[in-house]
Amino acid sequence: MSFLIKTAKTLRNHWKKSTFFFCVAVYGAKYANDRHNDNLLRRQYCEEAKKYGEEKIQLGHRPRRVTVFLNPAAHGGKARKLFEKTAAPILYLAGIEVNVVSTEYEGQVKSFMSVLDTTDTDAVVVAGGNGTVLEAVTGFLRKEDRSFSENIPLGVIPLGSSNLIFRILFGLDLKEVRALAESAIAVVRAVTQKVDVIKLDGGESKTIYAMTGLEAGAYRDAEERKTKYWYFGPLKSRWTYLRTAMKEWPPVFKATISYIEATEENMSSSDSSEALKSNKYSLGWSFVSLLFGKKQNEIKDADRKAKQLAQDQEDEKNRITKDISTVELTVTTTSLASNTSPVKALQVSLGPSEPTKTQLINEGWRRIKKSGFEMGSAEDERLVVKKVHIEPKEEGQWYNIDGESFEAMPVEISLLRNKLNFFCPQNTNSDR
Structure with a gap:
């Protein structure tokens, strides 16, 4: 009893120090609890990724290969640490062959994209902010090989300040650790969706491809x-x-x-024009198509081009x-x-x-x-x-x-x- 009375007197006489240390203790407990919950969340995503990694690969097949463009300067220079702590383990546990390319200067992603081929990677993941994503998208669509953008999916791991594309795809209510883990497990699950792109043509090789506007x-x-x-x-x-x-x-x-x-009418014709460009690169050259299909395809393509030209001329008049x-x-x-x-x-x-x-x-x-x-x-x-x-x-x-x-x-x-x-x-x- 005397101990309790003595403690109460001490707290009353030194109430400022007592209040300070109480606040520090509460903050420390909350910090430790948050870190514990984050670790549990990481473990949950890693366990799901491990199930994918334990699946057997068929004879003659190879593991998926993913190229990650990491901007280490993002998030105040903490991007690499965040990526390696949360996103990277999920990708590795899933049995994915990960090739991490750290960017060192602006425009480097576009340079890498120009030489990247479908035989080099099965997917491209951008670990950075808005600028890195913009570079990757522009690099994708500047490539002459259209089959690359059609067959290689693009992922985003949010390590920037605003991460516009990630928020549009995954929502706004994800905290940091969950956002990083969810973006990484999306690559593992390999679920994709088609997304529109905005083309901004400044002429003289100054074309930019944007996602939001x-x-x-x-x-x-x-x-x-x-x-x-x-x-x-x-x-x-x-x-x-x-x-x-x-x-x-x-x-x-x-x-x-x-x-x-x-x-x-004019938007559907625009979609048809894009499909026509795509088909040019996806036509298969077989003996049967060489004999019977080539001429018919050429006639159809010429007809579509004529209709598209007429639509474009009509659009310009209006x-x-x-x-x-x-x-x-x-x-x-x-x-x-x-x-x-x-x-x-x-x-x-x-x-x-x-x-x-x-x-x-x-x-x-x-x-x-x-x-x-x-x-x-x-x-x-x-x-x-x-x-x-x-x-x-x-x-x-x-x-x-x-x-x-x-x-x-x-x-x-x-x-x-x-x-x-x-x-x-x-x-x-x-x-x-």
Whole structure:
């Protein structure tokens, strides 16, 4: 009893120290519990991967080979440690032959992709952020060998700051360890889905292939500047939009856009054109096809080309051109924008040309708290288009493409339907 009384007096007399050490003890217990739960989660995924690794390989077959492009600079330089602790064991236990390529400079992934062949790998996995994924997708579709993008699936292990593609494929509510493990086990399960790609053609070998789209305007510029205000801590994002409202007004993006409105007819012809290009590389050369099929295929191809040329000429006649001055311009797909349009095409959103300062600040603050993928605002003017050409009017303007910054330049944007195969969760194996 005397011990309890003595302890109570000590706690009362030294309540500040007691409170401090109590908080430290609670934090330590929570930290240890979280680490324990993370280890249990890793073990659960490793046990599933091990079952795949224990399956017998048929005579004459070899283990799957996966090429991993790892950006060690991602996640503040912790990317390699995170990959090796969570994702790598799952891939190895599944009996996969893993070839890890650590990137050392920007553009290296595209260089590797240009020499990678279907005989070298069965899948490509990007372990990094938005920039590394953008490089890999661009490298995939710049290859002259179209069979590579058709037969080699692409995986994403989220090691960047925002990981847009992963969040679209796997959802938003996954914590770090589960996200890494789920992306790795998706490669093991080999469940894929077709995903649309956005082509941004800047001419002179400056073509970029993106997954989410393009943003330009005041909100993009504000998000780019917010890291400069790190000294505001958690309020830096809110201060960014206040500071934007204090600068030269209105902060608008000026350009000339010309676009072809999307219809079911011209979008279906576009899909047929892509299928025709694909078929050129998938035709088998057999004795029977050489005798009977070659001539018929040539006639069909010529007929399709003639129809496609006529459709393209008709589209160009209906191209609409106008000058814009807007607080924000975005281009994404109707699928990602949750557009009610039955036509799978591009969606162009144009913000107001003369917003009030209060409107800009309120909209910016709303986006800080948003969840899920979103481009533009609900009040924007929306256009559903097959193609759109953007020509900026002023220098010093910038685009944001899949989370990466590019200097604004004239660009022709079009949609490539179901162009790439991405590894995905088991319950979402469907076309987008």
